Amino acid sequence: MNSNFLSKIGLSNFDIGYLFLILFIVAIVLLVLLIVALVQIHSFKNKYQKFMQGKNASSLEKDIMSLYEDNVFIKSSMEKNKKDIEELFTKHQTAFQKLGLVKYDAFKEMGGKLSFTLALLDENNNGFLMNSVHSSDGCYSYTKRVKNGDSEIALSNEEKVAIERAMKGTASNPDAE
Incomplete structure (x- = not known):
């Protein structure tokens, strides 16, 4: 079967059956693409309705x-x-964070470890020592400034231990001494 149109465009020897086969395959591909697009549109529509609900x-x-x-x-x-x-x-850097406490007997005739040394230090080991000495005459308290873990005034053994405990972070258990 010869077509005037095919002969005008230079395809007079082209079999028209092939043309129908190609068109049929293209139509099937387009139908598949249409179905895929409709499924995607339906899915999008459901998501949109869920999003816009109310x-x-x-x-x-x-x-x-x-x-x-x-x-x-x-x-x-x-x-x-x-x-x-x-x-x-x-502010926390200058707040007292470290504590060292040593209880002791200041005098041999006095028992009960009523005297104590308390070291309060900040993050940089600056602070003060408070020493309270209990005697039969009364209780006497004094302080010493601590800078970088040491004092300009000579320290007693108890004061050294209190500073050491404060710097280590082991305050002490007063009942264990």
């Missing part, structure tokens, strides 16, 4: 604006918290 465009816009405002608030709160933490850290 909402319209204006209420969705309000939700998005609310989330944006919450995000801005959280960021500003986070910055404030960061500054507060830095300030607390700076």
